[in-house]
Amino acid sequence: MIAAAASHATGSAVWADALLRSFAEAGYALTEPPVLQPAEPFLDLSGEDIRKSMYLTTDASGEELCLRPDLTIPVARAYLCSNRAGQPTGYSYLGPVFRYREGCASEFLQAGVESFGRLDRPAADAEMLALALQATQAFGLSDVEIRAGDVALFTTLIDALGLYPVWRRRLIKDFNRKVSLEQDIGRLAVATAATPNEYEGVLAALAGSDRKAALALVTDLMSIAGTSNVGGRTVAEIADRFLEQSTLKAGALPRDALAIIKRFLAIAGDPRAAIAQLRALANDCRLDIGSAIDTLESRVGFMADRGIDIANVRFSTAFGRGLDYYTGFEFEIHAKSSGLEPLVAGGRYDGLLQRLGSGAAIPAVGFSVWVEAFARIGNPAPSGRSS
Incomplete structure (x- = not known):
């Protein structure tokens, strides 16, 4: 042994x-x-x-x-x-x-x-x-298989849809966590279909405003009502949770946004075919995501120039690796004979160094x-x- x-x-x-x-x-x-x-x-x-x-x-x-x-x-x-x-x-x-x-x-x-x-x-x-x-x-x-995606495409899509900030933050954060993302999309479907409640207009106004200002308003209202501490949480913590959950329940999506997100996340396969589908989606739905698609197309071209077999790349718009700091290209390489765990994995993380202290x-x-x-x-x- x-x-x-x-x-x-x-x-x-x-x-x-x-x-x-x-x-x-x-x-x-x-x-x-x-x-x-x-x-x-x-x-x-x-x-x-x-x-x-x-x-x-x-x-x-x-x-x-x-x-x-x-x-x-x-x-x-x-x-x-x-x-x-x-x-x-x-x-x-x-x-x-x-x-x-x-x-x-x-x-x-x-x-x-x-x-x-x-x-x-x-x-x-x-x-x-x-x-x-x-x-x-x-x-x-x-004998390997390449799995790839691009979180920047998803971020660009969400920005193009003009979602309220709370939904934008939640969906982008959950992109690399597939279970959470599926749950959020399910909640979006329920919220979008729900009958408006009597205070939906107020919640929508708060959701679309500056987060700090909205949070200050809710905190002040709770203080006026005499709320100080519940279950070990401060007024600020309770207000922050209330603001997020109330906005989620308010149905912060245009009626067609959910269908667009689902159509986007279903795109997978050969990278060149995926590019064509993305351009069709952008054209059909009048989405300003052309720059992100151009970046993907340029990357695929450089990959081919380096002798990478593009037909061996499985691209998916829903692919993510579970790390918050990724900002663009992501990939994994798996053995075709035993493909459960990645042998090599990586991607682009343009925001990490600034968060580590770079000016x-x-x-x-x-x-x-x-x-x-x-x-x-x-x-x-x-x-x-x-x-």
Whole structure:
């Protein structure tokens, strides 16, 4: 048993060496961020759900720290602290990450590439996908399937529909959480079909106004009514919850918006066919989403230029990866022989660096390689290719 474990570790090390050579030859220097990281960026940017799987501690000053559950945020923080911050720069990485996974080891290897500061976004997206496919070849695997989407398309659609802010926030936040998104769309259907209540006009007016002003008004009304604290919640917390839930119940959609959202989310298949369907949707419904579609089309063109078989890409407008910081292109690569878990996954996250403290938004895109996922599908050795 010990010999088998040692053999497995040695095999992973050989694969990892092949990966790092591949990334270095593509111009991505190796970086090694600290294992111990501030917990706040992960909780704020990856979604609160990640707390259940993180290993947390607190230092003497009271700061909450964690063993890094992922390497994208640590690499981004290292970039912002470097003398290259704000300039086009790429990094590769390989190291352990720590995350509770029922029935699996909590410490496992993660490799990957992050590209910062490139303004040619569609070309950079295509390069990341090409490097990700190159990574699968370093593991001796070529029979793979690419699953892809673009959260920017969904965001652009929601903006074009002119929804009230509360619904816009809710739907965009839930895009990467398929169960929540389906529930919200179901509630939209009920709300849209519901008989208007006697105070719907007031709620609609609040929903369409500045959120801070509406919240202040509701808070003042509750204070005048003598409400101070209910179930441990403050007046402000109660008012915020009331404002959101009341607006949701008010039916904050035009009658045709729900049908448009459903039609949009049903688009899937070959990327070029999806582009044609998206343009038809924009034309039929008079939606200003042409720029986002143009970006998708440009990305597909760069992918083809890099030799990626577009017919092997399964594009879906409903595809999302469950991380709050993604802002555009998202993808996963799966083995066709065992496609349940992704082998490589990544995407674009243009807003992350600003939320980590950058004075301005910096374009960013990258991917992670799940080294142990390759080992589990039983590839005996890496290929001889390193580029």
